[in-house]
Amino acid sequence: MNDISLHILDIAENSINASAKNIEILVEENFKDDLFTLEIKDDGKGMNKSMLEEVTDPFITTRTTRKVGLGIPLLKQAAEMANGKLEIISETGKGTKIYTSFQMSHFDRQPTGNIMDTILALLASEKEYNLKFCHTRKYASPSEKISCVVKEFTFESKIFKEHLKTLGIENGMLLPIARRYLKENYNNFN
């Protein structure tokens, strides 16, 4: 995995495979505190304690829990290389939350990559689920009156699809339309 957007895709695919109905992806670039955080939450089938212990070990997981595989170890490595960490909270039947942090300016932090393409690939899945995505940028404040400047882009697949339906758009056109929408609205939100 060469960039963070690819990790996002990989981890969210785990959520899809865990039968999640709701997946939330929160990306925060905090320039003020030199921190890049990524949070992926789902309401899928979750993991039990023993699985949770093994999930960051590539040599155990690839053999016993094929479902999870190398994705989480690779993300953990990427975070730790950049002075960050990876934490997982999971409960059987309730879902999984994966929190990752990176030191934003760290020499070894992977580039953010193309998150738009990741959202598109996630929209392409045949499974029915709602994807909530939020990308926040926090900048140091130019004045003392406010603590920081926040910019935000949000996207929700359910609302997006509902609107396309009311516009009479067929499913086959979802991806090209989403691509153009994200290109125009997400790529220049800063």
Added chain:
Amino acid sequence: MPKLKIEDLEKISDEFKRTMTVREGGGKVKVTVHMGTCGIAAGAREIMNTFVQQIEEKNVKDVILTTSGCAGLCSREPMATVEVLGQAPVKYVDLNSEKAKKIFEEHVLKGVLVKDYALSIGSERIQ
């Protein structure tokens, strides 16, 4: 705080409705890009993106584009499966953008198999 920009969406949708056509006699085609950890690391997302762009460029809306997990042939990723309605699925391996474009133009649009990039027809493993 930018929420969903309805005006933008309407504008884009209208443009697509005007230009998109269902090809006469063209059967439904399903294209599946394998999106496991192995696939993603090898460039599956780029293949996905290429197919989306092809659908947009060629103005077709009877192609179903979807994703699936690891197919078990991690060393031959990125992989995609093309299934023309009523025919056996064809697995393509070792893909890149150029190959994906050719597969879209030949197999998806014209129904002509691209033998050079195909691994097998059906789901059996041939080595």
